[in-house]
Structure formats: structure tokens, C-alpha cells
Amino acid sequence: xxxxxxxxxxxxxxxxxxxxxxxxxxxxxxxxxxxxxxxxxxxxxxxxxxxxxxxxxxxxxxxxxxxxxxxxxxxxxxxxxxxxxxxxxxxxxxxxxxxxxxxxxxxxxxxxxxxxxxxxxxxxxxxxxxxxxxxxxxxxxxxxxxxxxxxxxxxxxxxxxxxxxxxxxxxxxxxxxxxxxxxxxxxxxxxxxxxxxxxxxxxxxxxxxxxxxxxxxxxxxxxxxxxxxxxxxxxxxxxxxxxxxxxxxxxxxxxxxxxxxxxxxxxxxxxxxxxxxxxxxxxxxxxxxxxxxxxxxxxxxxxxxxxxxxxxxxxxxxxxxxxxxxxxxxxxxxxxxxxxxxxxxxxxxxxxxxxxxxxxxxxxxxxxxxxxxxxxxxxxxxxxxxxxxxxxxxxxxxxxxxxxxxxxxxxxxxxxxxxxxxxxxxxxxxxxxxxxxxxxxxxxxxxxxxxxxxxxxxxxxxxxxxxxxxxxxxxxxxxxxxxxxx
Amino acid sequence: xxxxxxxxxxxxxxxxxxxxxxxxxxxxxxxxxxxxxxxxxxxxxxxxxxxxxxxxxxxxxxxxxxxxxxxxxxxxxxxxxxxxxxxxxxxxxx
Numbered sequence: 001x002x003x004x005x006x007x008x009x010x011x012x013x014x015x016x017x018x019x020x021x022x023x024x025x026x027x028x029x030x031x032x033x034x035x036x037x038x039x040x041x042x043x044x045x046x047x048x049x050x051x052x053x054x055x056x057x058x059x060x061x062x063x064x065x066x067x068x069x070x071x072x073x074x075x076x077x078x079x080x081x082x083x084x085x086x087x088x089x090x091x092x093x094x095x096x097x098x099x100x101x102x103x104x105x106x107x108x109x110x111x112x113x114x115x116x117x118x119x120x121x122x123x124x125x126x127x128x129x130x131x132x133x134x135x136x137x138x139x140x141x142x143x144x145x146x147x148x149x150x151x152x153x154x155x156x157x158x159x160x161x162x163x164x165x166x167x168x169x170x171x172x173x174x175x176x177x178x179x180x181x182x183x184x185x186x187x188x189x190x191x192x193x194x195x196x197x198x199x200x201x202x203x204x205x206x207x208x209x210x211x212x213x214x215x216x217x218x219x220x221x222x223x224x225x226x227x228x229x230x231x232x233x234x235x236x237x238x239x240x241x242x243x244x245x246x247x248x249x250x251x252x253x254x255x256x257x258x259x260x261x262x263x264x265x266x267x268x269x270x271x272x273x274x275x276x277x278x279x280x281x282x283x284x285x286x287x288x289x290x291x292x293x294x295x296x297x298x299x300x301x302x303x304x305x306x307x308x309x310x311x312x313x314x315x316x317x318x319x320x321x322x323x324x325x326x327x328x329x330x331x332x333x334x335x336x337x338x339x340x341x342x343x344x345x346x347x348x349x350x351x352x353x354x355x356x357x358x359x360x361x362x363x364x365x366x367x368x369x370x371x372x373x374x375x376x377x378x379x380x381x382x383x384x385x386x387x388x389x390x391x392x393x394x395x396x397x398x399x400x401x402x403x404x405x406x407x408x409x410x411x412x413x414x415x416x417x418x419x420x421x422x423x424x425x426x427x428x429x430x431x432x433x434x435x436x437x438x439x440x441x442x443x444x445x446x447x448x449x450x451x452x453x454x455x456x457x458x459x460x461x462x463x464x465x466x467x468x469x470x471x472x473x474x475x476x477x478x479x480x481x482x483x484x485x486x
Numbered sequence: 487x488x489x490x491x492x493x494x495x496x497x498x499x500x501x502x503x504x505x506x507x508x509x510x511x512x513x514x515x516x517x518x519x520x521x522x523x524x525x526x527x528x529x530x531x532x533x534x535x536x537x538x539x540x541x542x543x544x545x546x547x548x549x550x551x552x553x554x555x556x557x558x559x560x561x562x563x564x565x566x567x568x569x570x571x572x573x574x575x576x577x578x579x580x
Contacts, residue, residue: 101560194539208537237546238538306522317499324500326573331566335576339500347502352510355501359492359511360518362499373522378535380528385536417514418521434539458540 003028004164005481008073008221011167015062015072022062022072026055026116029074032165033118036485040141042150042159044079045087046119054116061114069224069248071114076169078157079120080127081107081212082201086117090203091125091135094329094349104201105233106170106212113228121169122156125351126320127177127205129153130423131413134353139410142185143482144448148407151181154215158185161215163485168216168225172202174209175308176402176427179439182215183402183451186441188468188478190214190222193458194434195240197226198233206315207238209308209431218478219440219468223247226461242459250462255470256290259395265301266400266426266453278443278450279401285474286399286467296391296398300383304428307384309421310364310377311432316354317361323349356417385433392457397467401426402439402451430455440468441477449477487516 003025006014014020030048037043051074058072082088082100084107089095103111111117124134132140132155140155142148143163150159154171158181161169171178173191182189190213197212204210212229214222227247233239262283267276287293325331325345332344350358364373391398404425413420430437435455442452452471456464472478492512496503503511538544558571567574 098564101557101564195543208539234548237548238543240540240543300528303525303528306524309518310522310525321500325566326575327561328564329566337576338578340502341576342500343497343502346500350501355499356511356514356518358499358501359495359515362495363515363519364522366495366498373525375535376525376528376530377522378537379530379533380525382533382536383528383530385539416517418517421518421521432539 004032006167007218008070008167008216008224011073012069016067022055022058022116023052025072026051026074026118029166030118036163036165039146040143040159040163041138042122042140042156042163042165043076043119044089044091044122044137044156047086047117051116051118058114058116067114070110070228072116073168074116074118074166075110076119076121076157076160076166077107077117078123078154078169078171080123080172080203081170082203083107083117083120086120088120089136091123091137092349092351092354093136094323096136096330098328102201105198105235106229107201109228118166121154121160124153124155125354126203127153127172127174128316128353128357130176130180130420132156133410133414134351136351142407143485144186144407147409148448149184149410151184151407153177154181157215158182158187158189161185161187161217162482164481168214168221170212171215172210172212173431174206174312175431176424178213178215179402179427179437179451179453180424182439183449184407186449186477186480188216188218188222188438188440190226190438190465191430191436192226192230192461193436195238196436196459196461197229198236198239200233200235204319206312207319208315209312218472219465220251220472222438223251223465245462247462247465251466251469253462253466255286255467258291258397258467260286260291260293261296261391261395261398262293263301263391263398263400264295264297265299270404270425271401272405272445274445275401275403275405275450278445279452282442282452282471283399285471289470289474294395296395298384298387298391298429300380300387301429303380304384304432305421305425307377307380307432308428309360310373311381313357313361314365314374315361317358317365320354320358353417381432384429388429388433388435396456396463397460398455400453402453406445406448406450426453434458436461436464438464438468440471441480443477449480487512487519
């Protein structure tokens with residue numbers, strides 16, 4: 001039996017039926033990590049010994065007839081989530097030696113379900129990047145082709161799931177960091193509504209945009225883990241106090257009559273015609289299933305990237321002010337005085353992209369520029385959110401491409417930051433408006449996966465997951481595994 | 487962006503930056519600011535700035551009571567320099 005290609009539901013059923021143990025499963029996947037990590041560089045830490053202990057505990061629970069749907073199933077956390085007693089770096093030199101003193105709420109919840117953490121995934125430094133090339137620990141390679149990027153910032157999480165090293169990895173999405181790597185790696189990425197999943201213990205980048213989510217092979221797998229991750233958390237002041245539906249039970253909702261909005265601006269210049277073909281074919285599948293396609297528009301969508309690159313850096317410059325070389329994190333050697341301590345600790349601890357964003361944020365928040373840049377961007381954010389609202393008055397979900405192209409070569413977009421930023425043109429809108437959104441595989445261009453994006457109104461997680469599930473029952477793109485990882 | 491502006495922003499952001507690094511940030515920040523300058527063309531009269539993405543929700547406050555127990559040893563294990571439970575920094579007052 002190939003344990004590494006089973007779905008989460010199959011793994012859970014196999015564990016509960018005693019067909020295999022969590023220890024066997026964990027050992028199998030740790031061996032796969034050991035074999036493929038040198039090529040992929042997808043993990044910053046591998047926690048083998050504690051994983052084996054957790055697996056043994058899970059087996060004990062299962063042997064006594066206890067445990068739930070996820071007990072004993074291995075997974076990986078993006079290295080942005082604090083894990084009690086385990087090194088948590090955010091892929092930065094700044095936190096190279098940081099051992100988190102507590103668990104993030106997401107980590108605690110999945111631990112309580114009996115999931116077994118195998119390690120911490122590589123990512124762009126402080127989640128700032130779209131190609132996983134800004135990591136202090138080096139770039140992650142795309143399992144479909146090692147010369148290409150896996151996308152970012154959750155590039156390590158996407159690569160470990162695409163390579164079937166684990167069935168599930170946590171991820172975060174501030175401007176597309178779950179959906180874009182999901183698209184470039186051929187897997188399913190889910191970003192819930194802002195506030196649906198707790199941000200407590202998730203190292204902050206841009207607090208009005210950050211949201212935790214999932215990377216899995218399928219929408220059915222996403223529903224299983226999202227059900228365990230979502231919910232109100234008094235420790236996160238932006239967490240939403242609202243009951244969590246049973247996303248798994250909701251998967252089989254009928255699709256017929258679903259009104260799908262085709263966002264006009266998603267299909268304008270910039271979209272690779274080959275990618276467009278795959279997306280249109282996916283839409284044809286939805287039509288065949290009884291959905292209705294309607295054209296809608298978010299006229300200011302083109303301004304979402306500029307608005308984001310004011311709001312996100314502004315919030316980042318404020319959030320990252322906490323790294324001062326005093327209480328935790330990197331400290332420069334032999335500081336002359338306190339100012340020198342701050343400046344050199346931060347100058348040495350942060351990489352170039354993080355510094356660029358801190359400086360952009362500092363500039364747009366500074367006296368004389370605050371109104372012209374920051375307030376203006378917040379107004380444009382409102383315009384875009386209103387336009388999405390108007391679109392959702394006409395349709396149930398919006399669909400389109402996740403990215404303009406398939407995965408690009410390492411180094412191809414590092415020279416000019418704006419070229420890299422434009423890669424998130426289709427994903428950023430959902431973050432600005434706080435909407436749930438996902439990417440699922442919908443075909444291949446030159447042997448590289450293409451993502452279909454689905455965006456819904458606030459708290460329409462069930463609708464998105466069931467729409468994606470209906471498509472995945474009709475197609476098998478989500479079951480494709482890159483060569484060498486079968 | 488002029489080189490002096492970059493140096494001044496770096497200072498405000500408490501980032502050390504040597505002369506040789508400045509041109510690199512000068513070029514990229516110029517490019518970023520010209521790109522976000524596009525926002526100018528948006529019609530935003532009468533539009534209120536949006537800080538929270540969910541309508542009608544504001545930041546929740548909690549009662550001002552202590553809920554955490556003292557775990558300073560655990561937290562200070564990550565500190566670069568600690569003595570007698572105090573964080574050490576270079577001399578601030580002469």
C-alpha cells in the first residue's frame with residue numbers, strides 16, 4: 001500500500017481500523033522526507049524523535065478506541081507558527097535560534113486532535129515573497145521541476161504536500177501566499193475568511209490581511225483539517241465569534257444552479273493564453289455540472305497590487321518593530337550604544353526584501369506622506385471591497401486564474417521587486433476584502449500545473465469547498481503526483 | 487528617491503545601512519513608490535479608509551485583568567543577555 005498517496009479520510013480510516021499504525025505511517029513519511037529534503041529544501045526543521053513519540057501516543061489512543069478523524073496523521077507546520085519548545089525561525093536570521101515558548105492556537109488545536117508534526121516548513125522570510133527565494137535558509141525547489149520556484153510565501157508547505165511527503169501542511173496567506181504556491185505546485189490551497197482561523201502565535205506580517213489556512217491534495221482533505229483549525233479564539237482580537245459549520249458534511253451540497261461570476265479583469269492582458277485555456281476548460285466542467293456562468297467586474301482590481309504594497313508594508317514596518325535585539329532574536333556583537341544595538345541587530349537580522357518592505361512602510365507612514373499613500377491606499381481598499389460586494393450580489397462565487405503563468409525559474413524575477421509583486425495580481429483582492437478564496441489544480445501547461453481560483457463572500461467556506469469538491473469528483477488533476485515522487 | 491532620503495528612512499526604521507547598500511534600495515524603493523503612485527488616479531472622494539476587512543467589526547478589547555501566569559524564565563531563555571531576570575542592554579544614561 002502506498003501510504004503517502006492516501007487522502008486524509010483514507011489515512012484516518014486506515015488508522016482507526018488498525019490497517020497500519022501511526023508509528024508506521026510516521027516512519028514511512030520521515031523516510032520520504034529524508035530522501036527528498038536535500039533536493040527540495042522544503043523544511044527548515046525536521047522533528048523526527050518528537051514525531052515518533054507523538055505517533056506512539058496516537059497509536060495508544062487509537063488502540064483504546066479513542067481519537068478522532070485526524071488522530072495519528074502526520075503533518076508539517078509552516079515555520080511562521082510558534083511551536084512550544086521547537087525552533088521557530090520565520091525563515092529569518094533574526095529568529096535563527098528562537099525556540100517558541102508556547103504553541104500558536106492552530107498548533108494547539110491540531111495537536112489536541114492528535115496530529116503528528118514532522119517538522120517546520122521553509123518559507124519566504126517573514127512571509128514576504130512570492131517565490132520562496134527570500135528565505136534565510138535558501139530557496140525551496142518546485143517538485144515538478146527543481147529549476148523552478150514553488151511559489152511563496154508558503155513554498156515549503158506547498159512543496160511537501162505536492163511531493164507527497166505529508167498529506168497536509170499549514171500555511172498563511174497575506175496576499176496570495178497559500179493560493180499562489182498551491183497553483184504552482186498543483187495542489188489545493190485554502191485561505192479562509194479573515195478572522196475565521198486564529199492568528200494567535202502566528203508571527204505577524206500585516207495584521208489586517210494575514211490569515212491561516214491549509215495546503216492539501218484535495219478540497220475534501222482541506223475540509224477535514226479546516227474544521228479542526230477554525231473557530232473563535234479570545235487570544236486573537238480579530239478572531240470572529242461565529243459557529244464553525246461542519247465543512248466535511250457540507251462537501252456534498254449540490255452544485256446545480258450555482259451562479260459563477262467570471263471576473264472580467266481576471267481575463268484581461270497579462271494572463272498567459274495557455275493558462276487561460278485550462279481555466280476556461282474548468283469553467284466548462286462547471287457548466288456541464290449545472291452551474292451558470294455570469295460575467296462580473298471589479299473595475300479597480302488593477303489597483304489592488306499598489307494598494308496592497310502600501311498597506312502591507314505599513315503594517316509590516318509596525319509589526320517588525322518588535323525585533324530590537326533585546327528580548328529575543330538576533331543581537332549584534334559589541335554594540336556601542338542602544339541605537340547601535342537596534343540598528344545593527346535589525347540590519348544584520350533582516351534580509352533585503354524584509355528591509356525593503358520595512359522601509360517602504362516607514363516611508364508611507366511618515367509625516368507628509370501618510371495621507372497621500374497610506375490613507376489613499378485604505379480608501380482604494382474600501383473601493384475594491386465594495387466592488388467585490390457588488391459582484392457577490394449577483395453571483396455565489398467568483399472564479400478565474402490563480403496566477404498569470406505557471407511556475408517560473410529561480411532568479412527570474414528577483415532583479416525588480418515590482419515584477420515579483422505583480423505575480424499576485426489575481427490573489428491580493430481577496431485579502432484586501434477579507435474574502436475566503438482557494439486554488440485547485442485544473443490542468444497542465446508544458447507539464448506544469450495550473451490553478452483555478454475560487455473566491456466567495458465572507459464566511460462562504462462551505463460553498464467554496466463543495467464547489468471545489470464537485471469539480472474534483474469530475475477530474476483527476478488533484479491526484480497527479482510529480483515524477484520521482486510517486 | 488535620493489541617497490539621503492534612503493539613509494534617513496533607514497535611520498527612522500532603525501536599520502543599519504552602509505554606503506554601498508544604499509544604491510540597491512534607492513533603485514528598488516524608487517520603483518516601488520512609482521508603482522504605488524498609481525493609486526493617485528483612483529476616484530476616492532467620499533470614500534472612508536478601510537482598516538478592518540470585515541464590515542461592522544472592530545477590534546475587541548478584553549477586561550484589564552491579568553490572565554497569564556509568570557513565566558519570565560521561559561521567555562527570557564530566548565533573550566540575548568539576561569541577568570537577575572533583567573534584560574541587559576548597553577549603558578543608556580551616562
